[in-house]
Amino acid sequence: MASTGGQGPITRAVRTYLDHLTVEKGLAANTLVSYRRDLRRYLEYLDIQGIDDLNAVSEATVSGFLVRLREGDAEHRPLSSTSAARTVVAVRGFHKFAVADGLAETDPAAAVKPPTPGKRLPKALPLSDVEAILEAAGAPGTALALRDRALLEVLYGTGARISEAVGLDVDDLDWDALGATDRAVEQQEVATVQLRGKGSKERIVPVGSYAREAVDAYLTRARPELVTARGSGGALFLNARGGRLSRQSAWAVLTRAAERAGVTRDVSPHTLRHSYATHLLDGGADVRVVQELLGHASVTTTQVYTLVTVDNLREVFATAHPRARG
Structure with missing residues (x-):
C-alpha cells in the first residue's frame, strides 16, 4: 500500500x-493545532485509499x-456537523493552496461543501425567571444595586x-420621544434609547416603563455617587471608580443576580436578548418588527426565534388539548 507518511509528496x-x-x-497557535490535527486525519484517510499523489485526489x-x-x-468517533465542517474547511484550504502554489493541477475539494450545522435554538427564560433576576439585582438598594437593576x-x-448597553451615554436616552398627538393618549408615552450595534449601525428602540423607572432611580439616586473627578465621558452605566462599566x-x-434569584x-x-x-x-x-428592534441585518437571523415559539405552542397543545395524545 502506498503511504503518505514520512516524506511523501x-x-x-x-x-x-x-x-x-x-x-x-x-494564525493563532490553537488554530494551527486544529489544522494540524485535521490534516493529519486527512493524510491517514488518503493513505488508506492508497493515494500518494495530489493529482490523484478526486472530488x-x-x-x-x-x-x-x-x-x-x-x-475515530463520528464528528458533529460543526466539527466535520471545520475539518473540511482545513482540507479545502489545503487543496486551494496546493493549486495556487503549483503543487497540484486541480482543486478536487472546491465543490465539496462543509455540512451545515443544525440550527441551535436560542435559550429563552420564562418571564418568572426574568422577573426574579431583575428583583434580585436591585434588592440591596445600594447605589450599585440601583445601577445593576x-x-x-x-x-x-x-x-x-x-456591548450596546455598556456603550450607552446619558445623552442616548430620550424620555420625550413622542409628539403632541401621541401625548394625548393617556399613559402611553414611550421613551426611546439610541443603540449602536454591529458595524456602528444605530437604531432607536422603545423603552418600557419598568426600564425607564429603573434608569430614572439610578440617575437620580445612584449615578451622582459614582461620578468622580476622573470623568466618565458621559457614560450611562458607571463602575465603582466612576469609569464606564465594562x-x-x-x-x-x-451572574450574581441569577444566583441570588435561584435561577x-x-x-x-x-439570554436576556x-x-x-x-x-x-x-x-x-411581527417578526420583521422584532428584526428591527434587535438590529438584525436579515430577517432570516430573527426567524430562528419563531422556532422557539412554535415549540412553545406544541408544548401547550400537547398538554392542554383533550385529543392531543392518542
Whole structure:
C-alpha cells in the first residue's frame, strides 16, 4: 500500500501549507493545532485509499472523507456537523493552496461543501425567571444595586447586546420621544434609547416603563455617587471608580443576580436578548418588527426565534388539548 507518511509528496505539501499558515497568515497557535490535527486525519484517510499523489485526489475522494468524518471508524468517533465542517474547511484550504502554489493541477475539494450545522435554538427564560433576576439585582438598594437593576432592565427591556448597553451615554436616552398627538393618549408615552450595534449601525428602540423607572432611580439616586473627578465621558452605566462599566463587569452583574434569584439554568446577557425576542413573538409581535428592534441585518437571523415559539405552542397543545395524545 502506498503511504503518505514520512516524506511523501502529499505530506510535504501539507507541511508547506502549515508553514504558510504560520509565517504568512500568522494564525493563532490553537488554530494551527486544529489544522494540524485535521490534516493529519486527512493524510491517514488518503493513505488508506492508497493515494500518494495530489493529482490523484478526486472530488469523490474528498466527499468520501467527509462521509468518514460523519460516520466515524474504528479509531475515530463520528464528528458533529460543526466539527466535520471545520475539518473540511482545513482540507479545502489545503487543496486551494496546493493549486495556487503549483503543487497540484486541480482543486478536487472546491465543490465539496462543509455540512451545515443544525440550527441551535436560542435559550429563552420564562418571564418568572426574568422577573426574579431583575428583583434580585436591585434588592440591596445600594447605589450599585440601583445601577445593576437599571442595567438588567435595559438589557431585557430593549433587547440590547451587552456591548450596546455598556456603550450607552446619558445623552442616548430620550424620555420625550413622542409628539403632541401621541401625548394625548393617556399613559402611553414611550421613551426611546439610541443603540449602536454591529458595524456602528444605530437604531432607536422603545423603552418600557419598568426600564425607564429603573434608569430614572439610578440617575437620580445612584449615578451622582459614582461620578468622580476622573470623568466618565458621559457614560450611562458607571463602575465603582466612576469609569464606564465594562462588558465583563456587566456579565458579572447578571451572574450574581441569577444566583441570588435561584435561577439555575445557564444565564448570559444574550439570554436576556433571546428572552426579549421570544417574549415579543409569543405576545404577537411581527417578526420583521422584532428584526428591527434587535438590529438584525436579515430577517432570516430573527426567524430562528419563531422556532422557539412554535415549540412553545406544541408544548401547550400537547398538554392542554383533550385529543392531543392518542
